[in-house]
Amino acid sequence: MTTYNCEASKLYYLAPVNRDDLGMESLTGYIARLAQKHLMEVGQLINYELVPILQKEYLTRIALYGGTRFYNHASMINSIGQAASDFVAALQKATLISDLTTCTFFPWRQVIPSRGLIQSTKKWCPLCFQDALEAEQELYEPLLWSLQAVMACSIHGTMLTTKCPHCGQELRLLDRHSKPGYCSKCQQWLGQKEYKVLASDYELAIAGQAAKVLAAYNEASLAAPENIVDFFLSCSKAFGGGMAEFARFIGFSKTTVWDWCKGKNLPPFPSLLAICEALKVQVVDVLLGNSKNLFIALSKPTVHIARLQKAMGQKLNVIKLRTDLENCMKSEDTPPLSMKEIARKQQTSRKVVERYFPALCKRISGKYLANRMEQAQNLAKQRKIEIRNICQELAQQGIFPSRRNVEAAASWKAALRNPEIQKEWKAIVYGSNPST
Numbered sequence: 002m003t004t005y006n007c008e009a010s011k012l013y014y015l016a017p018v019n020r021d022d023l024g025m026e027s028l029t030g031y032i033a034r035l036a037q038k039h040l041m042e043v044g045q046l047i048n049y050e051l052v053p054i055l056q057k058e059y060l061t062r063i064a065l066y067g068g069t070r071f072y073n074h075a076s077m078i079n080s081i082g083q084a085a086s087d088f089v090a091a092l093q094k095a096t097l098i099s100d101l102t103t104c105t106f107f108p109w110r111q112v113i114p115s116r117g118l119i120q121s122t123k124k125w126c127p128l129c130f131q132d133a134l135e136a137e138q139e140l141y142e143p144l145l146w147s148l149q150a151v152m153a154c155s156i157h158g159t160m161l162t163t164k165c166p167h168c169g170q171e172l173r174l175l176d177r178h179s180k181p182g183y184c185s186k187c188q189q190w191l192g193q194k195e196y197k198v199l200a201s202d203y204e205l206a207i208a209g210q211a212a213k214v215l216a217a218y219n220e221a222s223l224a225a226p227e228n229i230v231d232f233f234l235s236c237s238k239a240f241g242g243g244m245a246e247f248a249r250f251i252g253f254s255k256t257t258v259w260d261w262c263k264g265k266n267l268p269p270f271p272s273l274l275a276i277c278e279a280l281k282v283q284v285v286d287v288l289l290g291n292s293k294n295l296f297i298a299l300s301k302p303t304v305h306i307a308r309l310q311k312a313m314g315q316k317l318n319v320i321k322l323r324t325d326l327e328n329c330m331k332s333e334d335t336p337p338l339s340m341k342e343i344a345r346k347q348q349t350s351r352k353v354v355e356r357y358f359p360a361l362c363k364r365i366s367g368k369y370l371a372n373r374m375e376q377a378q379n380l381a382k383q384r385k386i387e388i389r390n391i392c393q394e395l396a397q398q399g400i401f402p403s404r405r406n407v408e409a410a411a412s413w414k415a416a417l418r419n420p421e422i423q424k425e426w427k428a429i430v431y432g433s434n435p436s437t
Contacts, residue, residue, distance in 0.1 A: 030142030044177030153200035
């Protein structure tokens, strides 16, 4: 007689979403979607269903007394640490889904450190949400969007946004009222039909690199720290000056690179992404040990990764700095920002920005100057028309349009001091060849 396992799950048997274009769902997004399916708030799901399974004192206190400390640090659920493992185990027990570790970076814990891995605030692509809604697809939050290094959507070529278009607030990665596609603060829809904040080629490349790593989760067991060590040793040998020259090339200190080469420390994922992109090597090949025979481009990268971070003694965001400059070039806003205004927004000096992005800064300055010249020409045309109208009105009143009379009626001071405006006035009063 055949026997069957009829164990029932406490929560719905809800499989995580894994689309080819956006990749695997994040565990924080999965929790929000699971709560939505049960017509519950995330806070209720965690307090009444997961806390009894997890039996963690800090979660029990939050369930009893409230507080936001857990939600402020919810990024740990998508990361590689014990919290990710605990929540995966609890959700698997409650839903009977066999493996939810793929919704986190836990499979890559041997080769990727937690520092700088997951961003604490939510990022999303408004166009992806809108497309999913119109195509009647499941709304979900990809694990890719939670990575600190990923700032662009490779599907639409746009930057991910971090603020609700309705209330203007940044959102936690997971909150008591989180719901896929909606703001956890004002509950408004986060999708947009029109969104034109374009991403740079560099940002799209970084997003593509990270997506390939997440897509290879089935091979994560092959990843080993020795693969990264071999990669950095090979890179050092490829440079004529050895490790010191390679460190200078990528913009990190020799001590830092030495620790990577000796396996004492692992490079943060954002740094590894930037280095591999500069060398035109796939990060996933480095992690899986497939980079030994790859050709490494030795041409000087356009950005010294770590040097930018050290500029002005601040932790400058390389992604944001370069992206903001390229967005300024692409923006059709009038008037365009000057380099001084851009540097002020970056909380640094104009010299620092121009030192590391001279070509971009030159183009932005040229765009700004061209706009200033166009504004000056338009203003001159308007004032010439005003002078002509004033002369006509004075003539109709029987008053001679002398310099004093015209300047008294003009809307700006010393109206005829400008040579072009004065020439226009003389042409009106004395004819095309005025005599002085």
